[in-house]
Amino acid sequence: MKVVICDDQAIIRDGLTMLLALEKDIDVVSQACDGAEAVEQVARHLPDLVLMDLKMPGMNGIEATRRVRTRYPAVKVLVLTTYDDDEWVIDAIRAGAAGYLLKDTPRVDLVRAVRGTVNGKSFVDPSVAGKVLGQVASQQTLPETLLTQKLSERERDVLRLIACGYTNAEIAAELHLSEGTVRNHVSAILARLEVADRTQAAVMAIQHGLGAT
16 A cells, blocks of 8 residues: 655654555655645655644645545545644544544554555544544534435434444444445445545534434
């Protein structure tokens, strides 16, 4: 899998490159020192994933994530930053980030997150996950009718389980469906809700009262 690393500190970029180089299935194809260069490198290399810092001079990681996800929807963005402020976290997810990790994440967890994100999973640091849920919970719950109008009953069942953190295999077992059918439902849900990935779909589900109770 091809990875682009974006961070304004060279020592961080080089360290991450060396770390990921130890993995035979991961190839760091390029580095970028700011968001604008990250977008350029994505256009040049079409990687599977961008490891994206957030607070950088020039174009920050939020805007870069938004542009990458808009122009190259197949490219996943995994945020890796020191910032766990609520505003950064929520804005990154809204921009299309598939995951949000802090720079003190252990190496084994970072590598697992890179592989998993490329394969469609979402990884969020536990301390950050609490902020996301807290932010959503503090907002007024939106009427479920919006999802009712856009999604079939089966799709709402799938979305509810996505919001609970289930994988496709776990959803298939819970609903007695094949994994292929679940994948089709997930694709349809993302398209109908006009969201970039499972993380954004889960946030929308919780906002509409479909999350875990």
